[in-house]
Amino acid sequence: MYPVHVTGSTVVLREFSMQDVDDVLAIIGDDKVTTWLSFDSRNLDQAVAMIEGTLERAQQNPRTEYYLAVTKHDDSRVIGFARIGFAGVKAGKLGYAIAAEQWGHGYATDAARTLTTFAFTQLGLHRVSAAIGPENAASIAMVENLGFTREGVLRDHVYTNGAWRDSVLYSVLEHEWRS
Numbered sequence: 094m095y096p097v098h099v100t101g102s103t104v105v106l107r108e109f110s111m112q113d114v115d116d117v118l119a120i121i122g123d124d125k126v127t128t129w130l131s132f133d134s135r136n137l138d139q140a141v142a143m144i145e146g147t148l149e150r151a152q153q154n155p156r157t158e159y160y161l162a163v164t165k166h167d168d169s170r171v172i173g174f175a176r177i178g179f180a181g182v183k184a185g186k187l188g189y190a191i192a193a194e195q196w197g198h199g200y201a202t203d204a205a206r207t208l209t210t211f212a213f214t215q216l217g218l219h220r221v222s223a224a225i226g227p228e229n230a231a232s233i234a235m236v237e238n239l240g241f242t243r244e245g246v247l248r249d250h251v252y253t254n255g256a257w258r259d260s261v262l263y264s265v266l267e268h269e270w271r272s
């Protein structure tokens with residue numbers, strides 16, 4: 094399915110374009126954000142490569158990744174991203190980030206809710222999971238608010254910022270999804 098444009102209650106999820114590179118760099122080049130992600134902060138060339146890769150994968154058929162820009166309703170600037178990558182049988186891994194100056198307004202909750210609903214209703218997935226750093230209180234609060242279930246700990250799941258880090262695995266199944 095390409096292009097995707099989904100409207101949530103406060104955000105829009107849309108495909109990236111090369112014009113988004115400065116906004117993207119402000120997110121993935123910011124240590125405050127990437128300290129919680131599975132990769133270190135990136136520079137301009139890496140931000141360009143990230144968007145190029147995203148656009149290339151978005152147009153593959155069948156499409157197995159929905160890596161979408163998050164914007165507000167009335168402003169096309171990118172304030173974050175939300176991603177579902179297919180993994181396993183009718184299963185997807187959820188990821189998200191919001192620019193640090195936009196934290197605390199419910200944008201991540203709305204983006205994750207909108208993308209998970211899209212995954213169950215439009216993509217036919219059965220299971221959506223999120224792997225979260227054990228100290229990432231905001232992300233854990235968010236998935237728990239959305240009704241995800243804690244499954245356990247993935248030991249040394251990612252190598253980031255020079256060290257191995259566990260993840261706490263959360264998931265929600267299609268028939269459990271109420272949001």
Ligand SMILES: CC(C)(COP(=O)(O)OP(=O)(O)OC[C@H]1O[C@@H](n2cnc3c(N)ncnc32)[C@H](O)[C@@H]1OP(=O)(O)O)[C@@H](O)C(=O)NCCC(=O)NCCS
Pocket residue numbers: 125126127129130188189190191192195196197198199200201202203223224225226229230231232234235238
């Ligand atoms: C996690 C993140 C996406 C949340 O974005 P956000 O738009 O600020 O999230 P929301 O405003 O929707 O808030 C989500 C919940 O986290 C809570 N929260 C926010 N900061 C918190 C903190 N420091 N400690 C505990 N809870 C916190 C909010 O109160 C909210 O819960 P509530 O609805 O019960 O009040 C954002 O902090 C971020 O981009 N972090 C860096 C990248 C990242 O961690 N991505 C996820 C990787 S698994």
